[in-house]
Amino acid sequence: MRASTSFTRPAFxxxxxxxRLEFSCVTTREDLRASxxxxxxxxxxxADCWVAIDAGRSCPQTxxxxxxxxxxxxxxxxxxSNVRLSNGLTIEAAPALHHYTLEYLSVCGRVAARLEFRARTRAADQDFTFIGDAASSGDEGMAADDAAPGGRIDQPMHVTGELRIDDSFFTVDxxxxRSHEWGTTTSLPQPSASVDEMHFSDELTVYLDTREVRETWNSVEHAYVVRKGRIRAVKxxxxxxxxxxxxAGKVRYEITDDADDTYRISGSLTSTGQMISGPNELTAVRRIVADWNGRTALGFxxxxxxxxxIQRRRRAHRHSPNSS
Known part of the structure; x- marks a missing residue:
């Protein structure tokens, strides 16, 4: 596994x-998710940086x-291991892969956060999370043909701390x-991708990174589960x-891990918001109310x-014989 303290800068x-680094958390009240x-x-x-907090379950609007x-x-x-940006975001590792302290104060002053991210298990690289006959040499969605190989690290974390929005305070537990990806961007059109994450308390964590094969079916490319305190690879x-x-709509999953345990999960999806997140890139955040063996979890x-x-599909729909 590559070092998690310094950037990689290809010689060319x-x-x-x-x-790319991504951290997220959910508040205990109102289930606000901050990314x-x-x-x-x-x-x-x-660096480009996005901070987003969805409206929570008490808000009737998307x-x-x-x-x-x-x-x-x-x-x-x-x-x-030591991020300090002029938008008010700092992240300090103490040490890397074990503990991260994230602090944020928005320029407008509306939002502040102090969060502690502690590792639940060891980190997993793409050789561990990749689902297929053999792990790829890099991340398929980020690498170009003539580029240095990319990669990724995912890690289950436990998050505690506090989030402030205006004069309201929210506890996080x-x-x-936590994800870290590296590689090269591509200007070529990419299939839709969905990162789904569900935590059934301490009993089961499911993490999946999928790519669309057709409009209702996604190929799961990277995944892991945490069961009985251990991170497991997915077969x-x-x-x-x-x-x-x-x-918005419905989703169902079937996952088999390296201990041959199979998890069948169904859920409903509710869209909480959409935003432009990069060139030709639209990101939609969705809540999952998931069911596994009679246990319910809130996922994202x-x-x-x-x-x-998206434009191609809408153009095709507009010119289809059945469109109104």
């Missing part, structure tokens, strides 16, 4: 090379409570996934979606779609 100085995503364009010495999107923030002296997995254009699904593909 490819401007497409980037490293912190940083995309480091290391060979350009800048919207975000708060979003802040900043592009080309100077990296300055930031490293993977939840499980989550086979299936994800089937029955959703509308907004991403992040659907990333290529806007060009």
């Amino acid at each position: 100085r490819d401007p497409r090379w980037h490293e 912190f995503v940083i995309d480091f364009l290391t060979n350009l010495d800048v 919207d975000f409570e708060f979003t802040d999107s900043q592009i080309h923030l100077p990296i300055d002296g930031s490293q993977l 939840c499980h989550s996934n 086979a997995a299936m994800a089937v979606y029955d959703t509308s254009d907004t991403g 699904s992040t659907l990333v779609s290529d806007i060009r593909e």
Whole structure:
């Protein structure tokens, strides 16, 4: 597993090379989900950063409570283990792969957070999470043909702390996934991808990264489960979606881990908001009310779609004989 303290900077100085960190948490009251995503364009010495908090279960509208999107923030002296950005976000590892302290104060002053991310298990690289005959040499969605190989690390975390929105304070005490990906971006159209995450208390955690094969069927490319305190590799997995254009609808999963335990999970999807998250990229955040063996969990699904593909489908629908 590669070092998790310093950036990788390919010698050819490819401007497409980037490293992405993602941290998230859910509050105990109202189930507000806060996501912190940083995309480091290391060979350009800048970073793009998105902070988003969805509106929570008490809000009847499909919207975000708060979003802040900043592009080309100077990296300055930031490293993977010590991030300090001018939008008010800092992340410090003590040590890396074990404990991270995240602090955030929005420029407008509306939102503040102090969160402690502690590892529940060891981190898992793409050789562990990849589902297939053999692990790939890099991350398929991020690598270009002539680029250095990419990769990823995922890690189950336990998150505690506090989130403030205006004059309201929210306690955080939840499980989550921390991800670190690296590789090169591509300008070619990409299939829709969905990252789904569910935590049935301490009994079971399920994490899946899928790519759309057809409109209702996704191929699960990376996954893990946490069962009985141990992270397990996944031998086979299936994800089937029955959703509308907004991403709302139904979903079912069937996952078999390396101990030959099989988990059949069904759930309903509700869209909580959409935002432009990159060039030709639309991100929809969805809540999953999931059921596994009579146990219920609140999960989250992040659907990333290529806007060009969305336009193609809408154009085809508009010209179909059955369209109104």
